[in-house]
Amino acid sequence: IEIPPSQELGDYSFPCFSLAKQLKKNPNNIASELAAKISSKEFERIEAKGPYLNFFINKKLLAEKALNEILKLREKFGSRKIKEKVLIESPSPNTNKPLHIGHARNIILAQSVKEILKFSGNEALIVNLNNDRGVHICKSLIAYQKYGNNQTPEKLNKKSDHLVGDYYVKFAQELKANPELEKEAQECLVKWEKGDKKTLALWKKMNSWALNGFKETYKKFNLKIDKNYFESKIYKKGKEIVLEEFKKGKVNKKADGAYFVDLSKEGLGEKILLRADGTAIYITQDIYLALLRKKEFNFDKMIYIVASEQNYHFQVLFALLKLFGYDWVNKLYHLNYGLVNLESGRMKSREGTVVDSDDLIQELDSLALEEIEKRYSNLPDKEKKQRAEKIALSALRYYFLKVDKNKEIVFKPEESISFERNTGPYLLYTYARARSILRKAKYKKSKKSIKIPALNDSEKSLISQLSNFPEMAKEAYLSLSPNLIANYSFQLAQIFNEFYHSNPVIGSENEPFLLSLVDSFSQVLKNSLKLLSIETLEEM
Numbered sequence: 001i002e003i004p005p006s007q008e009l010g011d012y013s014f015p016c017f018s019l020a021k022q023l024k025k026n027p028n029n030i031a032s033e034l035a036a037k038i039s040s041k042e043f044e045r046i047e048a049k050g051p052y053l054n055f056f057i058n059k060k061l062l063a064e065k066a067l068n069e070i071l072k073l074r075e076k077f078g079s080r081k082i083k084e085k086v087l088i089e090s091p092s093p094n095t096n097k098p099l100h101i102g103h104a105r106n107i108i109l110a111q112s113v114k115e116i117l118k119f120s121g122n123e124a125l126i127v128n129l130n131n132d133r134g135v136h137i138c139k140s141l142i143a144y145q146k147y148g149n150n151q152t153p154e155k156l157n158k159k160s161d162h163l164v165g166d167y168y169v170k171f172a173q174e175l176k177a178n179p180e181l182e183k184e185a186q187e188c189l190v191k192w193e194k195g196d197k198k199t200l201a202l203w204k205k206m207n208s209w210a211l212n213g214f215k216e217t218y219k220k221f222n223l224k225i226d227k228n229y230f231e232s233k234i235y236k237k238g239k240e241i242v243l244e245e246f247k248k249g250k251v252n253k254k255a256d257g258a259y260f261v262d263l264s265k266e267g268l269g270e271k272i273l274l275r276a277d278g279t280a281i282y283i284t285q286d287i288y289l290a291l292l293r294k295k296e297f298n299f300d301k302m303i304y305i306v307a308s309e310q311n312y313h314f315q316v317l318f319a320l321l322k323l324f325g326y327d328w329v330n331k332l333y334h335l336n337y338g339l340v341n342l343e344s345g346r347m348k349s350r351e352g353t354v355v356d357s358d359d360l361i362q363e364l365d366s367l368a369l370e371e372i373e374k375r376y377s378n379l380p381d382k383e384k385k386q387r388a389e390k391i392a393l394s395a396l397r398y399y400f401l402k403v404d405k406n407k408e409i410v411f412k413p414e415e416s417i418s419f420e421r422n423t424g425p426y427l428l429y430t431y432a433r434a435r436s437i438l439r440k441a442k443y444k445k446s447k448k449s450i451k452i453p454a455l456n457d458s459e460k461s462l463i464s465q466l467s468n469f470p471e472m473a474k475e476a477y478l479s480l481s482p483n484l485i486a487n488y489s490f491q492l493a494q495i496f497n498e499f500y501h502s503n504p505v506i507g508s509e510n511e512p513f514l515l516s517l518v519d520s521f522s523q524v525l526k527n528s529l530k531l532l533s534i535e536t537l538e539e540m
């Protein structure tokens with residue numbers, strides 16, 4: 001069954017070519033024979049057109065079904081009952097610098113994926129890995145030790161994770177003149193793994209600065225983390241697994257003492273699992289972490305939301321788990337996403353040219369506030385601020401989610417906040433407009449089933465789009481693609497706006513029906529935006 005390119009060819013079409021072969025008949029004849037034979041009250045008519053059998057849905061019946069169902073099920077319209085337990089890993093930062101715009105994309109994806117999973121009836125939990133040990137962490141420590149003068153976030157009145165990040169940048173700057181620093185960082189890691197008191201004390205202090213700062217940022221995104229993991233607490237177990245697998249002969253050892261596996265058969269080459277000096281690397285912890293989570297949650301699926309720069313890492317991780325005999329490795333899924341750039345070019349944390357998540361949100365907040373000042377200057381300040389925050393978040397979420405997750409994004413703040421284009425604020429605005437019609441009309445949902453009058457084209461297309469929502473939500477769930485939902489929402493809003501321009505609702509002889517249609521629209525748009533983790537506003 002195909003969807004024909006134009007409405008004149010019906011809503012669905014069946015090409016008869018496949019039958020032509022089997023029946024050894026001309027497909028045009030098959031189409032006309034079938035057209036004469038089948039009928040159903042679901043279809044206004046079924047017509048042969050050349051080799052195609054075209055089906056025209058009975059829109060009145062569709063409208064009756066769709067609107068009654070939407071207004072009965074409300075926020076549950078389109079939902080399902082799959083009942084799997086799914087873990088989503090996000091945003092898993094390193095504790096040597098604040099969250100940047102890439103983490104924002106990560107968090108936003110995770111929150112949308114969570115809503116999509118829940119809407120399909122799954123239990124979805126967000127788990128976070130804090131990568132709080134390793135050479136990169138030692139870099140911030142060393143720079144602080146050398147150049148920090150015992151500064152504190154309080155003394156400098158600075159957000160604490162930003163202070164940590166400053167020293168990460170400082171390290172990279174100093175490294176240019178003094179390459180020895182690289183060795184110092186490696187030595188610092190050895191000391192840390194050996195439990196050197198001074199190193200540990202400084203690490204604890206700076207780590208808590210980083211983590212406390214993250215917490216504040218998560219709050220701005222309304223991110224709720226169900227469980228936190230810390231690399232510092234799990235990496236040793238990772239080491240043990242590597243050594244056990246060495247005993248079993250699945251891991252090899254080099255002359256210099258490094259442990260590695262050869263994954264060239266899988267096309268992944270050789271992979272070190274423990275360095276020659278005995279220290280663990282990034283992947284060491286991940287091996288154990290997967291086992292730990294499986295034991296703790298016995299999940300049906302585990303989705304790692306991590307940038308596509310780490311595709312190789314996850315290919316290796318999954319290959320290792322398979323090699324070590326864990327058959328549930330097929331429940332693990334790497335949801336990768338593309339980089340986020342600004343118009344000014346690629347970001348680098350080390351050089352301090354990143355866009356920080358906190359700054360980003362603040363900038364969007366003030367852009368949104370400007371828009372609100374322009375339109376509704378007489379609102380109380382508190383109300384303005386609350387609306388601005390929601391609008392800013394909707395702008396960011398929508399801008400990120402409307403793009404295929406694998407594609408890179410060039411973020412343009414002003415564009416994202418526009419009320420008139422394909423943006424989050426435009427969708428919120430359209431929603432609020434529908435709600436204001438209902439308020440003005442003092443609309444109350446009638447308890448009786450909705451009567452459908454003769455329908456015009458704009459009403460028909462609005463109803464079609466509304467009735468497509470469940471199928472679209474399912475598709476987005478199966479492919480974990482929020483962009484399908486974003487595109488659907490935008491189309492829905494546009495169709496509504498066209499409908500609204502060509503049909504005066506209030507005062508029309510069909511007012512009760514039209515109000516039900518507006519109510520159904522606002523409900524479905526709300527459901528759809530919820531899947532993007534975007535909260536609606538009743539007034540805007």
Ligand code: ARG
Nearest residue numbers: 092093094129131286304306
């Ligand atoms: N902390 C890592 C980074 O910032 C990402 C961790 C991804 N998750 C994992 N289980 N390895 O690059």
